[in-house]
Amino acid sequence: MSELLFGWWEYEFMRNAFFAVVLIMPLFAMLGTLVVNNGMAFFSDALGHSALTGVGVGVILGMSDYKPAMIVFALLFALIMNRIRHSRLSSTDTVIGVFSSCGVALGLVLLSRGGSFSRYQSLLIGDILSITGDEIIILAATLAAVAVLWLFCFNRFQAISISPSLSKTKGIPVRLLDNLFVVVVAAVVMLAIHWVGLLLINAMLILPAAAARHVARNTRSYLLITLIFGLFSGLLGLWFSYQNSFAATGPMIVLIAGILYFATYALRDSRQ
Amino acid sequence: MACGLHCLKIQHISVAFGDNLLIRDVNMHAHCGELTAIIGRNGSGKTTLLKAILGEVKHTGNILFSGHDDTPVKGLRIGYVPQSLQIDGGSPATVYDMLASLTSRYPVFLPRRLKTVKKLREHLAAFNAEGLLDKKLGQLSGGELQRALLAAATLPKPDLLILDEPVSGVDRAGLRIFYRILNGLKETSDMVIIMVSHDLEFVRSYADHVLLLDRGTVKTGTPDEVFGSDDFKRVFPNPPLAAEGK
Numbered sequence: 001m002s003e004l005l006f007g008w009w010e011y012e013f014m015r016n017a018f019f020a021v022v023l024i025m026p027l028f029a030m031l032g033t034l035v036v037n038n039g040m041a042f043f044s045d046a047l048g049h050s051a052l053t054g055v056g057v058g059v060i061l062g063m064s065d066y067k068p069a070m071i072v073f074a075l076l077f078a079l080i081m082n083r084i085r086h087s088r089l090s091s092t093d094t095v096i097g098v099f100s101s102c103g104v105a106l107g108l109v110l111l112s113r114g115g116s117f118s119r120y121q122s123l124l125i126g127d128i129l130s131i132t133g134d135e136i137i138i139l140a141a142t143l144a145a146v147a148v149l150w151l152f153c154f155n156r157f158q159a160i161s162i163s164p165s166l167s168k169t170k171g172i173p174v175r176l177l178d179n180l181f182v183v184v185v186a187a188v189v190m191l192a193i194h195w196v197g198l199l200l201i202n203a204m205l206i207l208p209a210a211a212a213r214h215v216a217r218n219t220r221s222y223l224l225i226t227l228i229f230g231l232f233s234g235l236l237g238l239w240f241s242y243q244n245s246f247a248a249t250g251p252m253i254v255l256i257a258g259i260l261y262f263a264t265y266a267l268r269d270s271r272q
Numbered sequence: 273m274a275c276g277l278h279c280l281k282i283q284h285i286s287v288a289f290g291d292n293l294l295i296r297d298v299n300m301h302a303h304c305g306e307l308t309a310i311i312g313r314n315g316s317g318k319t320t321l322l323k324a325i326l327g328e329v330k331h332t333g334n335i336l337f338s339g340h341d342d343t344p345v346k347g348l349r350i351g352y353v354p355q356s357l358q359i360d361g362g363s364p365a366t367v368y369d370m371l372a373s374l375t376s377r378y379p380v381f382l383p384r385r386l387k388t389v390k391k392l393r394e395h396l397a398a399f400n401a402e403g404l405l406d407k408k409l410g411q412l413s414g415g416e417l418q419r420a421l422l423a424a425a426t427l428p429k430p431d432l433l434i435l436d437e438p439v440s441g442v443d444r445a446g447l448r449i450f451y452r453i454l455n456g457l458k459e460t461s462d463m464v465i466i467m468v469s470h471d472l473e474f475v476r477s478y479a480d481h482v483l484l485l486d487r488g489t490v491k492t493g494t495p496d497e498v499f500g501s502d503d504f505k506r507v508f509p510n511p512p513l514a515a516e517g518k
Binding site: 150 | 326327328350351352354357358359360362363364365366368369370372373374375376377378379380381382383384406408409421424425430434
C-alpha cells in the first residue's frame with residue numbers, strides 16, 4: 001500500500017515534479033481567479049500561444065537561449081492585446097483571435113524551417129518531470145513575489161474587475177494596475193510553459209478557478225477553493241501519471257481539473 | 273448640514289468621438305445640498321456628460337469644482353454610482369468584497385476583521401441595505417444593487433456624488449426607497465449631487481434643478497420651469513407623469 005502511494009518518492013525527478021506542482025498550482029490559482037473574474041480566458045489563451053512566436057523570434061535572432069526573447073515578446077504582446085481589449089472596438093475577441101492565430105502561424109513558419117519543428121515539440125505539451133532543482137528555486141521565488149503583490153494589490157485588482165469607473169473615482173490607478181496584472185500573467189505563463197506546455201497551460205490557469213466559482217460563497221472562499229482544487233488536481237494528476245507509466249502529466253492534471261469543473265457544476269445545479 | 277457654498281460649474285463642454293459630436297456646448301451649475309437631475313431621451317448624451325465630468329472621455333471646455341470664493345477645491349472626492357457592474361452572474365464577489373476592496377487595503381482573501389464588518393454593516397444600514405453584506409453582487413435585485421452601489425460611493429463621504437441611474441431593472445418600490453435615501457443624504461450632507469435619471473416623476477418630486485439635454489443644453493431651471501417649458505414638450509411629447517409625493 002505504501003509502495004502504491006509513496007513509491008514515486010524514490011525518484012529525484014518525481015520529487016522535483018512534486019515540488020513544482022506544489023508551487024505552480026498556487027501560483028496559477030492566484031492568477032486564475034482574477035483571469036476568470038475579468039473574463040480574460042481567451043486573452044490568456046492567446047498569450048500562451050504567443051510563446052511560439054517569441055521562440056521563433058529568438059531563433060531568428062540567433063539566440064542560443066531563446067527564453068529572454070520569448071518573455072520580452074510575450075510582455076509586449078500582452079500589453080498590446082490589453083490595449084485592444086480596452087479599445088472601443090466592438091469585437092475585441094475577434095481581434096485577439098486574429099493576433100493569436102497570426103502569432104502561432106508566424107511561430108510555426110519560423111520554427112519549421114528546414115523541417116526541424118520536432119525540436120520544439122516540448123513547447124506544445126511541456127514536461128513537468130524535466131524540472132531541475134534550480135528551476136524549482138526560481139518558481140518558489142516567483143510564487144513569493146506574486147504572493148507579496150497579491151497582499152498589496154489584490155483588493156485593487158478585484159475592485160477594477162468589479163467596476164473600473166467606480167475604482168477610478170476611489171483613486172485607484174486603473175490603467176497602471178490593469179497593465180501590471182497582464183504583465184504578471186504573461187511572465188508567469190512564459191516561465192511555466194516549458195513544464196506545462198502551451199496547449200494546456202490556459203486550462204490549468206482557468207479550470208480550478210472556474211470550478212471553484214460553482215461552489216464559492218465569497219471572494220475569500222473563491223481563492224481558497226481554487227487553491228485546494230489546483231493542488232488536488234496537480235498532485236493527483238502527477239500520481240496518476242506515475243502509475244500509468246509516466247503518461248503526460250499536464251494533460252492528466254487538466255483532466256482531473258475538468259472533472260472537478262463538471263462535478264461542481266452538477267452540484268450547483270442540484271442545489272438550485 | 274449642507275453648506276450651500278461648494279458648487280460645480282460646467283462650462284462649454286463638448287465631446288466628440290471621431291467626426292461624431294456627442295454633446296455640444298453644455299453648461300451647468302450645480303450647488304451642494306441640492307440634487308441636479310439630467311434628463312433627456314436615449315442617446316441625448318446624458319451618460320457622455322457624466323463621463324466627461326468623471327474625466328473618462330476627452331472633452332473641451334471647463335469643469336470647475338470650487339468653494340465659496342471661487343477657488344478650486346483641492347483633493348476633490350468623487351462618489352460614483354454606475355449604471356451597472358462589469359461582473360457576470362457567476363461571480364462570487366459579495367457586497368462585502370466590493371466595499372472592502374474599494375475602501376480598504378486589508379486583503380479581502382484573508383479572514384475578515386470584525387471591526388471592518390461592523391463598520392460596513394452600519395454604513396449599509398443607512399441605505400436600507402444592512403442585510404446585503406454577505407449577498408453576492410450578481411444575485412442582488414436592481415434596487416438592492418443600486419443601494420449597495422450608493423453605499424460604496426459614499427464611503428468615504430464625497431464632495432461630489434454622481435449617479436447614473438439604470439434604464440431598467442429597478443421596480444417602482446425600489447426607486448421610491450432609493451430617492452428617499454438620496455433625499456435624506458442631500459439634506460444631511462454637504463455634497464453636490466448630480467444624477468442622470470430616466471424617471472421623470474421622481475425627478476419632478478425630488479430634484480432641485482433639472483438639465484434637459486439633447487446633445488446640448490436645451491433647458492435648465494427648477495423642475496417646474498423645465499417641465500412646463502415648450503422645449504420639454506418637444507423632447508417628451510407624451511411624458512409619463514403622475515404626482516409622486518415625497
